[in-house]
C-alpha cells in the first residue's frame with residue numbers, strides 16, 4: 001500500500017529529482033495503473049486509446065485536450081457499483097461534470113452528488129432522475145434550495161443551522177418533506193497516506209460532533225418533523241489510501257447515531273461515509289480496488305454497529321476522483337525544450353496551470369509520457385511546464401522523458417480526469433481545452449474547446 005514515505009514526494013533535489021524517482025528501464029513503457037484501460041502503444045510506438053492514435057485525435061481536435069476513455073470510465077463505475085451492490089454509489093460531480101458523463105454514470109447505475117446550482121442544472125439537463133441526486137454545499141442559497149425542492153432532489157446534505165432554518169421554511173411553504181442527511185464534522189482529516197484524528201475540527205464544513213451541534217441538529221430535525229432525517233454523513237478528505245481514517249470516522253458517527261437512538265428512539269436508516277478514495281498519479285501510488293474498499297468499509301461499519309447495538313444502516317459512498325480521474329489523460333504539444341545550465345530540462349507545453357491547477361495548488365505529483373512516438377533515446381529528467389506567466393506553472397514536477405523530446409512532440413499526462421477541467425481557468429486569456437470521449441475507435445467531442453470568441457463574448461464593456 002505504502003511504497004514510500006509521503007514526505008519524499010515533495011523532496012525536490014534538483015536534477016536528480018525526488019528520491020523515489022529512478023530512470024525507467026524502458027522510457028516508452030506505460031505503467032499500467034496510471035493509464036486508462038484501453039491505452040496502449042501502437043505498432044509504430046505512438047499512444048493509442050480505444051484503438052485511436054493520439055496523433056489523429058490531436059489533428060482533429062487540437063491540443064491541449066482532455067481525452068476520456070469512455071469504456072474505462074464505465075468500467076470504474078461498474079466496479080464501484082458491483083463492490084457496493086447493497087449500497088448506493090454517488091458520483092461526486094465536482095470532480096468533472098458534463099451532460100455526457102452524467103448519462104454515462106446514470107447508465108452504469110450510479111447516483112450523483114452536486115454542490116451548486118450550476119452542477120444541479122447540468123445534472124437535470126442531462127436527464128439525471130432527481131431522486132438519484134444528492135445536494136451538498138456549505139452555503140446553498142434560497143434559490144438553490146428552492147430549485148432542489150422543485151426538482152424533487154433525492155436528498156439534501158444539511159451543513160449548518162442557518163441552512164436548516166432556510167430549508168425547513170421552504171419545505172413548509174411548499175408542503176414537501178425532503179430527505180436530509182446531517183453533515184457531521186468528525187475530527188478526522190485524511191490526505192494521501194496519513195490521517196489525523198482530533199477532538200474538534202476548525203473547518204467550514206458540517207456540524208461539529210465534539211461540540212454537540214451535530215446531535216442538536218439531528219434532534220431538531222426529528223422534533224420539528226418537517227424534514228425527513230435519513231441519516232448522517234461524513235467526508236474526511238481526499239486522495240486517501242489508508243482506510244483507518246474511515247474506521248475512526250465511522251466509529252464516531254455511529255456513536256452519534258446511538259446517541260440519537262437513545263434520545264429519541266429512532267434508528268436512522270442511512271449512513272454516508274463520503275468519498276476521497278485515492279488513485280495513482282505516479283508509479284509510487286498503489287490504490288485499493290473498489291471491492292477491497294467495500295469489504296473494509298462494510299466490516300468497519302458492521303463492527304461498530306455491533307458495538308453500539310445498532311442495525312447496520314444502508315451505506316452510501318461518494319467517489320469522484322476514483323471514477324473519473326484515471327479515465328482521462330491530457331494531451332499537449334511540446335513548444336520549447338530548455339536546458340537550464342545542466343540543472344534541469346524544462347519541457348514547455350501548450351497548456352499548463354489553466355488546465356491543471358493541482359500541481360500548483362496542492363503540490364500534486366503527476367507523470368507524463370512521450371505520446372506521438374516511441375524513442376530509442378535514453379531517459380532525461382524533465383520538468384513539464386505550461387505557457388502561463390507564472391514560474392509556479394508546473395504540470396509535472398519530475399518525469400523521465402526520452403532525451404530527444406522536441407518541439408512538435410505530443411506529451412500525455414495521465415490521471416487528469418478529476419479536478420482539472422472542473423477547476424480550469426482562463427488565466428492569461430488561454431481558452432479552456434475541450435474533452436473528447438473515445439470508444440471503439442471513435443472520438444466525439446463532449447465538451448467543446450473554448451475559443452477566443454468565447455472569451456470575447458463575455459467581455460461586454
Ligand SMILES: *Cc1c(COP(=O)(O)O)cnc(C)c1O
Pocket residue numbers: 092094095136235237238239274275276277318319320321322418
Ligand atoms: C469532494 C467530495 C467528494 C469526492 O471526493 P473525491 O476525492 O473526488 O472522491 C465526496 N463527498 C464530498 C462531500 C465531497 O466534498
